[in-house]
Amino acid sequence: MLFKLLTSIFLILLTSSLAIAESKSAAKSTSSVEAGSPAQMPPVTLSNTWVRLLPTPTTGAFAEFKNTSNQPLYIIGAQSEIAKKVEIHNHIHEGGVMKMREVKEIEIPANGLLQMKPGSYHIMLINTVRQLKEGEKVSIKVLLKDGSSLTSDFEVKKQ
Ligand SMILES: [Cu+2]
Numbered sequence: 001m002l003f004k005l006l007t008s009i010f011l012i013l014l015t016s017s018l019a020i021a022e023s024k025s026a027a028k029s030t031s032s033v034e035a036g037s038p039a040q041m042p043p044v045t046l047s048n049t050w051v052r053l054l055p056t057p058t059t060g061a062f063a064e065f066k067n068t069s070n071q072p073l074y075i076i077g078a079q080s081e082i083a084k085k086v087e088i089h090n091h092i093h094e095g096g097v098m099k100m101r102e103v104k105e106i107e108i109p110a111n112g113l114l115q116m117k118p119g120s121y122h123i124m125l126i127n128t129v130r131q132l133k134e135g136e137k138v139s140i141k142v143l144l145k146d147g148s149s150l151t152s153d154f155e156v157k158k159q
Contacts, residue, residue, distance in 0.1 A: 042148040043069035044108060049154040051125065052118065053134050060089075061123035061140055061154050062116040067108040074145035075103040075114075082138045083125035091119050100124070105145060132156045 049063040061080075066071050078086045089104045098119065106121050108114040116122050123140060132138065137153035144150070 011088050040148050042073060042144050042146065042150060044073060044144075044150060045069065046142075046150055046152045049140075050159075051132065051138050051154045051156045053132060053156050053158045057128050057131075058083075058124070058126050059128065059132070060118065061125055061138070062118065063123075063142075063152070063154070064116070065108045065114040066140075067110060067112055067114075070110050072110045075108065075142055076077055076105050076145050077143040078123045079143065080125060080138060080140045081129070082132070082140075083128045085126040086140075087124045087126065088121070089124045090121050105154045134158055 002026070011139070040141075045068065047064045049061075051061045052059050055099065061078075067079070075088060077088060080086050088106055089100045090103050091098050092101055093099075101145045102124075103121075106114060124144070125138075134156055136156050138156060139151060140154050141149050141151040
């Protein structure tokens with residue numbers, strides 16, 4: 001009888017501690033997916049962010065990405081409210097002609113630099129929702145393969 005009582009107390013204690021452990025891990029996983037928390041910031045610094053001022057509704061955005069980690073990182077896309085469609089592109093030589101191509105991903109080498117610039121990798125802003133003005137800042141979110149992202153202001157310039 002006593003043994004049975006002790007066993008049931010033990011089982012109650014065991015199940016309640018399991019329940020606590022479960023609720024703790026649930027709380028932890030909720031906070032880790034919280035957008036914009038410092039833990040989710042990729043080890044990348046962004047600089048020279050700019051958008052080319054063009055008379056056309058489609059233009060390019062450029063930036064320098066410095067990877068401060070020992071692992072390569074991959075840009076898989078970008079988003080912005082300024083354009084109806086945003087893609088990541090590269091320029092390639094084909095039959096003596098420079099052409100733009102959408103790419104699936106762009107590597108930022110481990111401890112290295114990726115330079116997006118005219119004639120090379122760029123973020124394509126397709127069909128901007130209005131004419132851009134020189135000097136204004138456009139917010140662009142860059143998406144990385146590991147699920148993290150970087151949001152920055154890109155200045156509209158003539159060059
Ligand atoms: Cu392009």
